[in-house]
Amino acid sequence: MIRLLLRDIVLAVRAGGGFGLGLAFFLIVTVLVPFGVGPEADLLSRIAPGILWVGALLSCLLSLDRIFQLDFEDGTLDLLATAPIPMEGVVAVKALAHWLTTGLPLVLAAPVFGVLLNLPGPGYVWLVASLALGTPALSMIGAFGAALTVGLKRGGLLLSLLVLPLYVPTLIYGTEVARRGAEGLDLGAPIALLAGITLAALALLPFAAAAAIRVNLR
């Protein structure tokens, strides 16, 4: 399983893997928003947590179809299905690899983009904390969506249609943590709920995603 993780990370980081594309997309979204809403500093600092969360979510979405699609096309997924590791483990490892190559860079880059949006001082810690807690859930939910659509020729659009509604609770609690953190309010409840969603997604969704992959490989 560790080999699989390393293999996925190497494939994603090497040329053609699309590594960095998500980050670039995140940057572009962050740059476009001030053009859309105007450059007033207080307005930007008020909406900064939400913008950064939505931007992170969208850039996460961008690379989801790569989780299983290439392996499905060249037959690697069939080999993995016959390998002595359970499909649930394969799904979890692939979601982890997706998070390490997409989610983690977003978490680390978010404070820099926060400067662009004039995020208030105490917000940085909580922005990073909320993204670090929430993006694993985004990767796992996305892996489930990718598993559902892996057999389709043009699954990309359907994938976004399926996955985005599933992101709603994570987004709500994530932005709530970041916003309350930026305004210095009490944030025990949303951070507990966000962690709950992430843990539940990590615990349960591998089974659903593995079931979907088995159907698609039939």
Next chain:
Amino acid sequence: MSIWEYANPLKFMGWTAPLVPVLSVLAAVALSVGLIWGYFFTPDDYRMGASVKIIYIHVPSAMMAINAWAMMLVASLIWIVRRHHVSALAAKAAAPIGMVMTVIALITGAIWGQPMWGTWWAWDPRLTSFLILFLFYIGYMAMWAAIENPDTAADLTSVLCLVGSVFAILSRYAVNFWNQGLHQGASLSMDAEENVADVFWVPLLVAIAGFVLLFVALVLVRTRTEIRARRLHAIVARERMG
């Protein structure tokens, strides 16, 4: 003789054939009685005036929007556990009806909300969760439309329906957390202190019964159509082979 014998497609076609016209007539009667009674023979509300009368469409359609998804969830579970094809087809048949009910609830709500709240739309928890429910319906239907193999489609949409249900409920409570609402609380529950007055309640119950009957009749008709389409597909495939 178990209850599952009724799920055999041939038997299903047999016992639903006489049921569909009966249910349709009952639905038409209940809907006309409920709506005409509600619209013409109930007093105007002292605060809301005549606009209160949209309740006879808004409340039943909102209830059916949720119950249709619940029915799809049960049908998906039956498909996963017992693999009855009729069950998967019934879930497929119910989705567009549920989506239309969601749209009706949203639109009638907007029409009512404009004079009452002074806005067509507010990011109120109930409104928002209905919008999310609408997105779930669209995703579910798109999934059915995108996959060619019917068994694969049934399996994948069932998994989606199960996971989607969990996330729909999560979203329902998440949006509650996110914004306080304008929407009034439940006014039909059995245990509430204050409910809708009886003058409004009785025709409303009739209208709800009408919507339920309409939903069941439509699901049966659409499921029968799906079974026929499946048969036609099989015949065409056989002709091509021979």
